[in-house]
Amino acid sequence: MDELWALDATELADRLRRRDVSAREVVAAHLARIEQVNPAINAIVTLDGEGALKAAAAADDALAGGAEPGPLHGLPIAFKDTHDTAGMRTTYGSPLFxxxxxxxxxxxxxxxxxxxxxxxxxxxxxxxxxxSHTFNTLFGVTRNPYDPTRSAGGSSGGAAAALAARLLPIADGSDMGGSLRNPASFCNVVGFRPTPGRVPTVPTDDPWDTLGTSGPMARTVADVALLLSVVAGPDSRSPIALDEPGATFRAPLGADLSGLRVAWSPDLGGLPLDPDVRAVLAGAPDVFTGLGAHVEAATPDLSEADLVFRTLRANAFEIAYGATFDEQPEKFKPALAWNISQGRALTRGDVGRARTAWGRLYTAAAAFWDTYNVLIAPVSQVPPFPAGWEYPHTVDEADQHSYLDWMRSAYHVTVLGAPAISVPAGFTPTGLPVGLQIVTRPRSDLFTLRVAAAFEAATNHGRHHPAL
Incomplete structure (x- = not known):
């Protein structure tokens, strides 16, 4: 596959900088691919091909005139529809917008x-x-490129599906309960939830929030690092922004894992897990052992993770959407209305207890990181499920009572405040992708990428393309 739309972002960026190809050619190739493939998966919901070609022409002219190309010069991107884009429709997936x-x-x-x-x-x-399933009343369902009858995950599901289908070489996303990691796992791409503050959230109504964060998604770890090098870095408007410059992530990703202490948690302390996911990931510890790491079964104390995440998420949803919900409740899907009502039922004591529990959890996790360098675990408890479902109602015969329940393997990691990446780890017997979650100590984002790159190089699961 030597078409321009099939190339990884790092290779495309190199060719563009060398002027082996033009931005016009690269953008035109991806627009043609979008026209051909997007109707089957519904990943890109707003398209401005004419504007993109004009911007590409301007980029070519600037380069020809001697301008220094940026790290992403000429690479096409479609932004997540929750990220505001000046002059381009941004709906947040809601009929209200x-x-x-x-x-x-x-x-x-x-x-x-x-x-x-x-x-x-x-x-x-x-x-x-x-x-973590991408559907709405405006645009419908986004479908999985590996099996269009299946979910692409969410909330960055359009981004993950577009990457897997080779509609885009890079994609932005965001993650609170797994919204970068789950769709990456479902679509056999790489999704990275960085340490909160690594990619500042501006603007925001809650600048102190560390549950949600933006982050990069791509088909390879190197491509994720390239995008992170651009979006990371301090901003004075964010009180939690980390000072390290984004350019740090342009460092080589090669790493020797010899002697690394790896904790293998096949179910994150007893979560129900689909047997196919369990079987696919069973070989992951052997990969790390083969790379020279020492692997043993261990899980950080996540016993209060549900209390922390669900309380603070519900509180955040009520603050963000409560007033709008009161004005037009019929415009909200039932699951979202339920989550807002959960936030309204909270007392100040409930929120205080959740924050205190978060402190205990974080302190216990710090001791865990003193023993282990890396935690490996499932990203998602299930493989991609039927696209017609709202969410899986059972996982390995365990009932799931809300749209959040089946996402615990992702959101339990969220409350650790640590960088976490989903890397392709294999396929079920029916050909559905499964990702491995790699987690390291907070603020060790570059180390996380290096460990993920070593696993990626040893397995190459991401090179298995969907048969579109």
Whole structure:
């Protein structure tokens, strides 16, 4: 596959900088691919091909005139439809914002465009990014490129499906309960939830929030690092922003894992797990052993993770959407209305107890990281499920009572405040992708990428393309 749309972002970026290919050619190739494939998967829901080609022509002219190319020069991207894009419709997957056109970019969009990427459109999301299955009443369901009868995950499901289908070489996303990691696992791509503050969230109504964060998604770990190098870095408007510059992530990713202490948690302390997922991931510890690491079974204390995450998430949803819900409740999907009502039922004591529990959990995790360098675990408790479902109602015969229940293997890791990446780890007997979650100590994002790159190089599961 030597078509331009099939190339990884790092190779495309190198060719563009050397002027072996033009931005016009690269963007045109991806637009043709979108026209051919997107109708089958519904990953990109807003498209501006004409505007993208004009921007590509301007990028070519600037390079010919001697301008220094940015790290993402000429690479096409469609932004997640929860990230504001100046002059381009941003709906948040909600009928309330069906015609909403922001006046300004969010920080992550601005940084990507400043680095030379070419905006072609927006990728699909669930309503207000609530849930890890991408569907809404505006645009419908996003389907999995490996099996269009299956979910692409969410909330960055449009982004993951677009990457897997070779519609885009890079994609932005965000993650609170697994919204970068779950769709990456479902679509056999790489999704990275960085340490909170690594990619500042600007603007935001809650600048102190560390549950949610933006982050990069791509088909390889190197491509994720390339995008992270652009979106990471401090911003004075964010009180939790980390000072380390984004350029740090352009360092080589080669790593020797000899002597690494790896904790293998096949079910994160007893979560129900689909037998196919369990079987696919059973070989992951042997990969790390073969790379020279010492692997043993261990899990951090996550006994209070449900209390922490679900309380603080519900509180955040009520603050963000409660007033709008009161005005037009019929415009909200039932699961989102339920989550808002959960937030309304909380007392100040409930929120205080959750924050205190979070402190205990984080302190216990710090001791865990003193013993282990890496935690490996499932990303998702299930393989991609039928696209017609709202969510799986059982996992290995265990009932799942809400749209959040089946996502515990992702959101239990969220509350650790640690960088976590989903890397392709294999396929079920029916050909559905399964990802491995690699987690390391908070703020060790570059180390996480290096460990993930070593696993990727040893397995090459990401090189298995969907047969579209």
């Amino acid at each position: 069906a015609e909403h056109v922001p006046a300004a970019n969010t920080l992550v969009v601005q940084r990507i465009e400043d680095a030379g990427a070419i905006r072609v459109g927006k990728t699909n999301v669930p309503e207000f990014a609530a849930g």
